[in-house]
Amino acid sequence: MSQAEVRGKWALVTGASRGIGYRIAKFMAQQGCNLILHSRSLEHTRKIEEEVRALGVEAYSVAAELANLDEVAAMLDAIEAKGTPVDIVFNNAAVQIAYRKDYYNTPVEDFEVSFRINFISAVMIANRFIPKMIERGFGRVINVTSGIRNEPEQSAYAASKAALDKWTKDLASRLDGTDVIISLTDPGWCRTDLGGPNAPNDPDTVIPGICVGAFVNDGKSGRFLHAQSFTGMTLEEAVAKAHTMEPTPYVI
Template identity: 75%
Template sequence: MVDVKGKWALVTGANRGIGYRIAKFMASKGCNLILHSRSLEHTKAVLEEVRAMGVEAYDIAAELSDLSQVEAMMNEIEKRGKPVDILFNDAAVQIAYRTDYWKTPVEDYSKSFVINTIAPMMLCYRFIPKMIERGWGRVINTTSGIRNEPEQAGYSASKAALDKVTSDIGGKLDGTDVCINLADPGWCRTDLGGPNAPNDPDSVIPGIVVGAFIDDKKSGRWLGAQDFAGLTLEEAVKKAADYPQLFK
């Protein structure tokens, strides 16, 4: 199992929900953090929390729907001189639930794809080559298990696209010590999931982060966090080894 102590992880959407749980857990394992949100005011509290846990951390702001801000954020991260060893592409948006889905507007797709697919892939394209140069890295792209719900077509389609490019890159990285995998938190009671979701957001640990700790040089897996609920991290890493790779 990977020891992440002293490594640097970028967590998008780190101020709340699943991203907040990721940040706190990684800090508990000694991992230094780059905490993203749309505003530095949003990450103020979690930044204080993780620093109090003894790790280095800083926060950075970007609106992911604005790709010029995404570019500026990546440039700022590189100027800071700290490598992105682990990338958690967690931030996402669910535009609306369209009961009359025959009237789904174009904007549901265009905005969803920019935030949920294009922005995370821009981060992958920037930081994965540098991981390859260093000989080590982990990328965990947060996906969704939504199926057969045209009411959420923009969201689910954007996540399906993220699945595809993650799988395709996984096929190129497989067998190296730079691993890219998908993690599905399940339907959780977060701002995105809403109050009627069946799962407590704390249940995503350790499954949502297990991709950062695997050490078998396998990529392209779809890891359902709820399948790991109640397990120790060590147990979760062992279980993840048996998950199939999407590109095979």
């Protein structure tokens, strides 16, 4: 089965200025995909915007603090006002607020901020663009999750990602029969600003797996695509492997 063609399409990448988002943006540009680059400040994405334009694609930046849902809505309004047909969404941006050794006293604010950034903003973005993807007959949404478990020290972060997982799989059950595919991906524990310097994985190892959900082409939503399972593969090999993996939506 062939992979989806992304050349000339538009992808929104949240958290595009560094870490995993930066690598997503570069890889997608190398495949000819135009980019909307999100960060908290337009200054932060200046470097990646210049780099992807040098690869011959169109790109522009948007800014929003994802903890502020009014800013998220304004960002989405601005994208729609430009008339950009968002074909692919990478909900990549996330925050891990703190490591709470005294986890029984985790501040409520940890949960509130984690859920706004890691879950609610991603839902707002996907809900804005998926209906239009369905109308146009093509769309991909890739939600970046986490494999953290059995660590109540990071309970706010982990719970927000668990909510993202549940929402993604529930929605997947309603996308059958469309060419809009929603997937989950996990970069693994990487040496990024979020992952820290002691993480075992170089962030470059997420390619191509972190992006493979944009290229699957069989109409099946609800897959979990762990990026480290595809390390060292070509994109074509990664897509072929992904097509063999059964999706696991929560079916009715």
